Amino acid sequence: MENKKNDFSEWYNEIIDTAKLSDKRYNIKGMNVWLPYGLKIMHSIDSLLREYSEEHGIEEVSFPVLISREQLEVEFEHVKGFENEIYWVTKGGTTPLDIDLALRPTSEAAMYTMFPLWIRSHTDLPFRVYQIVSVYRYETKHTRSFIRVREIHFYEAHTAHINFEDAEKQMVDYLKIMEKLSTDLCIKFSMNIRPDWDKFPGAMYSVAFDTPMPGNRTLQIGTIHEYGENFAKNYGIKYLDENGEMQYVSQTTFGLSERLIAAIIGIHGDDKGLVLPYKLAPVQVIIVPIPGDNYDEILEYSETIKSKLSGLGVRCQIDNRDYTPGYKFNDWEMKGVPLRLEIGKRELQEQSVTISLRTEKKKTKAKFEEIDHIYDYLNQVNSDIQDKASKFYEDNTVFIDTLDKIKEDKMVMAYWCGSKACSDRIEALSEKTALGNIKDNNSTGPCIVCGKTGKLSAFSRTY
Amino acid sequence: MENKKNDFSEWYNEIIDTAKLSDKRYNIKGMNVWLPYGLKIMHSIDSLLREYSEEHGIEEVSFPVLISREQLEVEFEHVKGFENEIYWVTKGGTTPLDIDLALRPTSEAAMYTMFPLWIRSHTDLPFRVYQIVSVYRYETKHTRSFIRVREIHFYEAHTAHINFEDAEKQMVDYLKIMEKLSTDLCIKFSMNIRPDWDKFPGAMYSVAFDTPMPGNRTLQIGTIHEYGENFAKNYGIKYLDENGEMQYVSQTTFGLSERLIAAIIGIHGDDKGLVLPYKLAPVQVIIVPIPGDNYDEILEYSETIKSKLSGLGVRCQIDNRDYTPGYKFNDWEMKGVPLRLEIGKRELQEQSVTISLRTEKKKTKAKFEEIDHIYDYLNQVNSDIQDKASKFYEDNTVFIDTLDKIKEDKMVMAYWCGSKACSDRIEALSEKTALGNIKDNNSTGPCIVCGKTGKLSAFSRTY
Numbered sequence: 001m002e003n004k005k006n007d008f009s010e011w012y013n014e015i016i017d018t019a020k021l022s023d024k025r026y027n028i029k030g031m032n033v034w035l036p037y038g039l040k041i042m043h044s045i046d047s048l049l050r051e052y053s054e055e056h057g058i059e060e061v062s063f064p065v066l067i068s069r070e071q072l073e074v075e076f077e078h079v080k081g082f083e084n085e086i087y088w089v090t091k092g093g094t095t096p097l098d099i100d101l102a103l104r105p106t107s108e109a110a111m112y113t114m115f116p117l118w119i120r121s122h123t124d125l126p127f128r129v130y131q132i133v134s135v136y137r138y139e140t141k142h143t144r145s146f147i148r149v150r151e152i153h154f155y156e157a158h159t160a161h162i163n164f165e166d167a168e169k170q171m172v173d174y175l176k177i178m179e180k181l182s183t184d185l186c187i188k189f190s191m192n193i194r195p196d197w198d199k200f201p202g203a204m205y206s207v208a209f210d211t212p213m214p215g216n217r218t219l220q221i222g223t224i225h226e227y228g229e230n231f232a233k234n235y236g237i238k239y240l241d242e243n244g245e246m247q248y249v250s251q252t253t254f255g256l257s258e259r260l261i262a263a264i265i266g267i268h269g270d271d272k273g274l275v276l277p278y279k280l281a282p283v284q285v286i287i288v289p290i291p292g293d294n295y296d297e298i299l300e301y302s303e304t305i306k307s308k309l310s311g312l313g314v315r316c317q318i319d320n321r322d323y324t325p326g327y328k329f330n331d332w333e334m335k336g337v338p339l340r341l342e343i344g345k346r347e348l349q350e351q352s353v354t355i356s357l358r359t360e361k362k363k364t365k366a367k368f369e370e371i372d373h374i375y376d377y378l379n380q381v382n383s384d385i386q387d388k389a390s391k392f393y394e395d396n397t398v399f400i401d402t403l404d405k406i407k408e409d410k411m412v413m414a415y416w417c418g419s420k421a422c423s424d425r426i427e428a429l430s431e432k433t434a435l436g437n438i439k440d441n442n443s444t445g446p447c448i449v450c451g452k453t454g455k456l457s458a459f460s461r462t463y
Numbered sequence: 464m465e466n467k468k469n470d471f472s473e474w475y476n477e478i479i480d481t482a483k484l485s486d487k488r489y490n491i492k493g494m495n496v497w498l499p500y501g502l503k504i505m506h507s508i509d510s511l512l513r514e515y516s517e518e519h520g521i522e523e524v525s526f527p528v529l530i531s532r533e534q535l536e537v538e539f540e541h542v543k544g545f546e547n548e549i550y551w552v553t554k555g556g557t558t559p560l561d562i563d564l565a566l567r568p569t570s571e572a573a574m575y576t577m578f579p580l581w582i583r584s585h586t587d588l589p590f591r592v593y594q595i596v597s598v599y600r601y602e603t604k605h606t607r608s609f610i611r612v613r614e615i616h617f618y619e620a621h622t623a624h625i626n627f628e629d630a631e632k633q634m635v636d637y638l639k640i641m642e643k644l645s646t647d648l649c650i651k652f653s654m655n656i657r658p659d660w661d662k663f664p665g666a667m668y669s670v671a672f673d674t675p676m677p678g679n680r681t682l683q684i685g686t687i688h689e690y691g692e693n694f695a696k697n698y699g700i701k702y703l704d705e706n707g708e709m710q711y712v713s714q715t716t717f718g719l720s721e722r723l724i725a726a727i728i729g730i731h732g733d734d735k736g737l738v739l740p741y742k743l744a745p746v747q748v749i750i751v752p753i754p755g756d757n758y759d760e761i762l763e764y765s766e767t768i769k770s771k772l773s774g775l776g777v778r779c780q781i782d783n784r785d786y787t788p789g790y791k792f793n794d795w796e797m798k799g800v801p802l803r804l805e806i807g808k809r810e811l812q813e814q815s816v817t818i819s820l821r822t823e824k825k826k827t828k829a830k831f832e833e834i835d836h837i838y839d840y841l842n843q844v845n846s847d848i849q850d851k852a853s854k855f856y857e858d859n860t861v862f863i864d865t866l867d868k869i870k871e872d873k874m875v876m877a878y879w880c881g882s883k884a885c886s887d888r889i890e891a892l893s894e895k896t897a898l899g900n901i902k903d904n905n906s907t908g909p910c911i912v913c914g915k916t917g918k919l920s921a922f923s924r925t926y
Contacts, residue, residue: 023577027531028529028531031527034525040523059499060502061496061497063497064496065566065599066614068490071490084557088553089552090551090552090553093546093548101491101550103552110489114489134528138555140556151528151529
C-alpha cells in the first residue's frame with residue numbers, strides 16, 4: 001500500500017481498489033460501479049440520514065429523474081448555473097422527442113412544479129421532504145472516485161415555510177442533523193457562508209460544510225441553502241395565510257453526497273487502509289479463530305460469541321478462510337473493521353476473548369461476559385478516530401494576519417473585506433479560493449489584502 | 464370510494480390517490496412521484512429482497528444508469544428487443560456527445576462489460592450480484608401507476624456459473640426467493656415458460672410469474688431467465704477451468720419491479736381501501752385513544768402500549784389527531800393498517816386493549832400482557848389475506864378442454880401444441896395471449912385448437 005503522506009492521491013485510489021469500494025473501469029468516464037463493500041458503507045450513511053430526517057419531520061419521497069427543458073428553465077439563474085453540466089435526453093426509441101429532457105442535476109425544477117399541487121394553505125406548512133437519488137453532472141474536469149463523478153449519490157432535503165423567519169429555523173434544524181451525522185462519521189468541518197458569486201444558482205445565500213483533507217485541499221461535504229421566495233415566485237408556490245391572503249412560501253434545501261465517503265477514507269485512513277467509525281462499518285466486529293489442536297471447539301466457541309454479538313445488534317463475521325491469522329489481521333485492518341476478536345486455545349480455556357481495536361496497537365483480554373459491553377469498545381474506536389480527526393483538523397487550519405503567509409498549505413482563516421478583487425488577489429498568490437465568511441462568527445479585523453474592515457473568513461485550495 | 468368490483472380501474476386509481484402512494488400529475492407522462500407512504504411500502508419490499516438475496520449469496524452492487532450505444536449493441540437480439548423503448552442521451556451541456564448514451568432499460572449491457580474484469584477463474588464462480596435501481600422504458604402504450612410506467616423501480620439479480628447445470632440450480636434458488644417473498648406478500652402466482660417469441664431478448668428461455676388480477680387480466684410480477692452462454696459469448700465472459708482451459712460462463716437473471724405493489728393493491732384491497740400484509744405496512748399497529756373524562760391517563764396508557772410494541776420491533780403510531788374515532792378508524796382502514804388498538808376508559812380501567820384486525824369485522828378484548836403475542840395477531844391478518852388471495856386465485860383460474868370456453872374471463876389453463884398459429888387463433892377469439900407452458904407440469908393432452916399433443920399451458924389477457 002502506498003504511503004498516505006507520500007502521495008495521498010495514489011494512496012486514495014489504491015485503497016478504493018484494494019478495499020473494493022468502487023470500480024472506475026466502467027467505460028463511461030466518471031461513472032463508477034458501486035461494489036458491495038462500498039455500497040454497504042453508503043447505505044449505512046443513508047440509514048442515518050433517514051433516521052435523522054424523520055426525527056426532524058422531513059419525509060422521504062422520490063421524484064422522476066427526468067426534467068423537461070421548460071420546467072428547468074422556469075428559474076433563469078438556476079438553469080444558467082447548470083447549463084454546461086446537463087445530460088440531455090433528446091430521443092425516445094428511434095424518434096426525436098418533442099421537448100428535450102434533462103437528467104436531473106439537482107431536483108428543484110422537478111419538485112417545485114409539484115409543490116403548488118400539494119401546498120395550498122398555511123396548515124400545509126412547514127412542508128418538508130427529502131430524497132436519496134442519483135444526480136447527474138456532465139463534468140469536464142478531472143474525475144475522482146466519490147469526489148468528482150458524473151453520477152452522484154445524493155441526499156437532498158427541500159422545505160417550504162410560511163415566511164423567511166420560519167425558513168431560517170429550518171436552517172438551524174439542518175445544522176442539528178449535520179452535527180449528529182458528523183459525530184457518527186467522526187468528521188469536523190468549518191461552516192462557511194459562500195461568497196455571492198459562489199452560492200447555489202437561485203439561492204439567497206448558501207452555507208457550505210468544508211473539511212480539510214490530505215493533499216492540502218478542503219472538501220465541500222455538504223451545503224444548506226436559503227432560497228427565500230425566489231423559487232416560489234418563479235414556480236408559483238403560494239398558500240392562503242390565516243387572513244385569507246395568498247403568500248409565497250420561503251424555501252430551503254440541504255444537500256449531501258457520496259463525498260462523505262471520500263472524507264471518511266481520506267481523513268481517517270492510514271497506511272494499513274481504511275478506518276471506519278462503527279456505525280458505517282459493514283463488519284463491525286471480525287472474529288478470527290486461531291488454529292490449534294482443538295480447532296473445532298474454538299470454532300464452536302467463536303459461534304457462541306457471534307450469536308451473542310448478533311443479539312446485541314452488532315454486524316459481525318467469523319473469518320474461517322484458509323489463510324494465516326496474520327494475513328487475516330491485515331486484511332480486516334485494511335477493510336477498516338473497528339474491532340477484531342482473536343479466539344485461540346487460551347481464550348477457549350479461559351472463556352475469554354482477545355480484543356484489538358483498529359485504532360490502537362495494544363491488545364486487551366476480556367472475559368466472555370465482557371462482550372455485553374462491546375459498545376464501550378466500539379465507542380472507544382470512534383473516540384480515537386474523533387481525536388485523530390480533530391487533531392488533523394487543527395493541524396490543517398491556521399489563522400493568518402498577513403498576506404505573506406497565505407501560501408501555507410492549510411485551510412487559512414483570515415479577515416477579508418468580502419470583495420471579489422481581494423479574493424482574486426489571494427487566488428493569484430496561492431490558488432486558494434474564498435470559502436466565505438465563517439458562519440456565526442462576528443469578529444472583525446482589517447482585510448489581509450486591502451486593510452478595510454473584514455469578517456473572519458476561510459480560504460483554501462479545494463477538491 | 465369506488466366499488467372495486469364495479470370498476471376496478473377507477474377503484475385502483477382512486478385508492479392510489481387517496482392512500483397517497485404516488486402522484487401521477489408530474490408533467491412527464493408515466494413518470495410518477497413516489498409519495499412517503501408508497502415509498503415506505505416499496506422500501507419494505509426492497510428490504511425483504513435484500514435479506515433473501517444475501518441469504519442466497521447474492522451481493523448488492525450498483526451500476527451506472529448510462530450505457531453507451533456500442534456497449535448495448537454487443538448483443539444484437541437484446542438491443543433489437545429494446546430499441547423502440549430506449550431514452551437516448553445525445554448531448555452533454557450544449558455540445559453533442561461523441562456516442563449516444565442509453566438510459567438503462569435493463570442492465571445486461573452495463574454489467575457484462577465489467578464481468579470479464581471480475582471473473583477470471585473457476586474459483587470466482589458462481590458469481591452473483593443484484594441491484595435495486597430505476598430502469599427506463601419509453602412506453603408508447605397507455606401508462607398506469609405501478610403497472611406500466613416509464614421509470615420503473617427494479618430489482619435485478621445477475622449470476623454467472625461454470626456451466627449450464629450450475630446455472631439451472633440458480634434458477635431453482637430464485638424460485639426459493641420468490642416463494643419466500645410471495646409468502647410475505649400473500650400472493651399466489653402461476654409459473655409459465657414463455658413461448659419463444661415472448662422470451663427475454665437474448666435469453667435461452669424465460670419463466671414468468673403471472674398472477675390473476677381484478678379486471679380479468681393477469682399481471683406479470685416477475686421473471687427469471689436462463690441465458691446459457693449467449694451473452695457470455697457476445698461479451699467475452701470467460702474463465703479458466705480446473706484443467707486450465709478457457710470456458711464461457713452460463714448466466715441467469717431474476718427481475719422484479721414495483722408491479723409487486725400493483726398486485727398487493729389489486730388483489731388484497733377492498734372497498735374500504737388498501738389491505739397490507741404486515742411486513743409491508745408502514746404502520747403495522749395504529750393505536751386510537753378514545754376521548755373520555757380521563758383522556759390524559761388514556762394517552763399515557765397508550766404511550767405505554769406503544770413503547771411495549773416498539774420494543775417488540777413493531778412499527779406503531781398513536782393517532783392523537785383532532786378527529787372522531789370513527790373518522791380515524793376509516794382512515795387507517797383505508798391505509799391498510801393490519802391492526803388497530805382502541806384504548807378508552809374501559810380498557811384503561813381493565814388494563815386491556817380492544818383489537819381490530821383489518822381483515823375481520825369482530826373486535827377482540829385482550830389483557831395488557833397479551834401484547835407480547837402481537838405477532839400472533841399480525842400473522843392472523845396475513846393468514847386471512849392469504850386465504851382470500853388463494854380463493855381469488857382459484858376463482859380466477861379455470862381448466863378448459865374445448866375452445867368454446869376460451870372466452871371465459873379468467874386465466875385459462877388448457878393443453879396447447881405450442882405453435883404460434885394455435886396461439887394466434889386463441890388470441891383472435893379471446894384477446895388472450897399464451898403465457899406459456901406451466902413450469903414443472905408434465906401432463907399432456909390434445910391441443911384445444913388443433914388437437915395435436917400439447918402441454919398444459921396458461922392463456923390470459925394481460926396488463
